[in-house]
Amino acid sequence: MADKITLEIARYSPEQDVKPSFATYEVPVYKEWVVLDALNHIKDKVDGSLTYRWSCRMGICGSCGMMVNGEPKLACATFLSSYAHNGNKIRVEPLRYFPVIRDLVTELSDFLVKLKKVKPWLIRKEKPALGQGEFLQTPDQLENYKQFSMCINCTLCYSACPVVGLDPIFVGPAAIALAQRYNMDSRDQGADERIAVLAHPEGIWGCTFVGECTRVCPKHVDPAGAIQQYKLRAVMDWVKSFVMPRAS
Amino acid sequence: MPVAKPAAAPSKPIRAKVVPIYSEFHPRWYRPRVSVYWWLGQWQYLKFILRELSSVFVAAFVVVTLFQLRALRQGPEAYARFQHWMQTPFAIALSVISFFFVMLHTITWFNLAPRAMPIRVRGKRVPEFLVAAPNYVIWLVVSVAVAWLVLK
Numbered sequence: 535m536a537d538k539i540t541l542e543i544a545r546y547s548p549e550q551d552v553k554p555s556f557a558t559y560e561v562p563v564y565k566e567w568v569v570l571d572a573l574n575h576i577k578d579k580v581d582g583s584l585t586y587r588w589s590c591r592m593g594i595c596g597s598c599g600m601m602v603n604g605e606p607k608l609a610c611a612t613f614l615s616s617y618a619h620n621g622n623k624i625r626v627e628p629l630r631y632f633p634v635i636r637d638l639v640t641e642l643s644d645f646l647v648k649l650k651k652v653k654p655w656l657i658r659k660e661k662p663a664l665g666q667g668e669f670l671q672t673p674d675q676l677e678n679y680k681q682f683s684m685c686i687n688c689t690l691c692y693s694a695c696p697v698v699g700l701d702p703i704f705v706g707p708a709a710i711a712l713a714q715r716y717n718m719d720s721r722d723q724g725a726d727e728r729i730a731v732l733a734h735p736e737g738i739w740g741c742t743f744v745g746e747c748t749r750v751c752p753k754h755v756d757p758a759g760a761i762q763q764y765k766l767r768a769v770m771d772w773v774k775s776f777v778m779p780r781a782s
Numbered sequence: 783m784p785v786a787k788p789a790a791a792p793s794k795p796i797r798a799k800v801v802p803i804y805s806e807f808h809p810r811w812y813r814p815r816v817s818v819y820w821w822l823g824q825w826q827y828l829k830f831i832l833r834e835l836s837s838v839f840v841a842a843f844v845v846v847t848l849f850q851l852r853a854l855r856q857g858p859e860a861y862a863r864f865q866h867w868m869q870t871p872f873a874i875a876l877s878v879i880s881f882f883f884v885m886l887h888t889i890t891w892f893n894l895a896p897r898a899m900p901i902r903v904r905g906k907r908v909p910e911f912l913v914a915a916p917n918y919v920i921w922l923v924v925s926v927a928v929a930w931l932v933l934k
Contacts, residue, residue, distance in 0.1 A: 546812050548810040548811070548812070551812075553812060553814075554812060604823070604824065631816070633811035633812065633813045634811060634812040634813075634814075635811060641811055674905045677905065696816075696820055696821070696827060696830075699816040699820065700816055700820075742830075742834070743894065744826075744827070744830045745826075745830070745894070745897070746826055746827075746830075748897070749826070756897070758897060759897040759898065759900065762894075762897055762898035763898060763899075763900065765898075766898060766899070
């Protein structure tokens with residue numbers, strides 16, 4: 535017989551509730567079970583009305599982000615066994631700082647709008663003809679931006695960032711890290727277009743370097759680092775325009 | 783005058799109907815407000831607020847140093863007055879708290895330096911401690927030099 539652990543899960547039904555309340559469920563703890571397995575167990579066997587997002591269950595899709603004991607986590611990568619001692623409970627809530635649609639499901643349009651604003655795609659000033667073949671890149675050039683390209687848009691970093699909570703129009707960690715991913719790509723020529731959006735009080739200068747985004751990132755993207763590097767670049771650009779106004 | 787009888791109570795009480803406060807295409811989202819005390823709940827946030835607060839004490843330390851320089855320029859009498867003020871309990875408390883915050887300020891920012899400056903040598907990223915270490919070395923050398931100047 536497996537050990538049991540208690541999950542306190544935030545429930546919110548927009549038709550009936552003014553604010554979320556917690557429902558308690560007891561689930562078995564198996565060595566290989568993660569919080570997502572426990573949620574699936576509850577939905578299948580105990581209460582089919584429990585609502586949450588999930589898809590790949592292997593840390594690739596970034597759908598199952600939620601607050602686990604106050605920390606933004608991927609439910610598919612958070613093992614029950616790491617909480618199952620001394621009669622501990624696991625408190626599961628929707629990701630912080632996002633509007634809640636129902637139970638553990640948050641509204642992400644705000645993030646998607648911000649993401650699009652930083653133009654996270656390859657921008658070329660002049661497009662070569664199709665027949666000219668692909669853009670070549672060396673392993674070293676790939677290594678330059680690879681870390682930032684690992685982002686899965688799970689928005690855990692937004693839930694970890696107090697600036698996002700206090701200043702909802704701040705562009706936020708993941709979007710800036712992805713902008714930096716394209717800036718550092720040797721095939722891209724759009725850094726000037728992106729810096730117009732990001733060298734702004736609600737862009738990179740909104741960041742106060744709390745550093746929590748980097749700590750909670752499940753893919754080790756280091757958004758805080760990306761933002762600080764971007765700040766450095768913006769200052770250098772400003773100094774350059776000051777010292778050599780006619781250049782470029 | 784006959785009193786109108788109240789309508790017979792229904793045999794089953796009608797369930798209070800919950801009126802949805804939303805329309806079909808605009809579901810009512812729950813938007814919690816961020817508490818003013820958001821930084822008290824988690825150690826990482828408190829550490830961040832202390833780091834930001836440390837700049838106030840760094841500024842206090844600079845102001846005290848400026849007053850010291852002014853006293854030095856005004857002559858031995860003014861400097862004695864400054865030294866006397868520095869021995870008051872308020873000045874001692876301010877110095878102790880400022881020292882604590884200046885240390886916190888220095889250490890936290892030195893430790894964050896590698897995050898802002900990923901240095902690459904021959905295509906490989908230099909380990910974080912090697913970027914932070916020179917800051918500490920310079921800090922130590924300057925501190926020893928200042929201590930030597932003051933204490934000799």
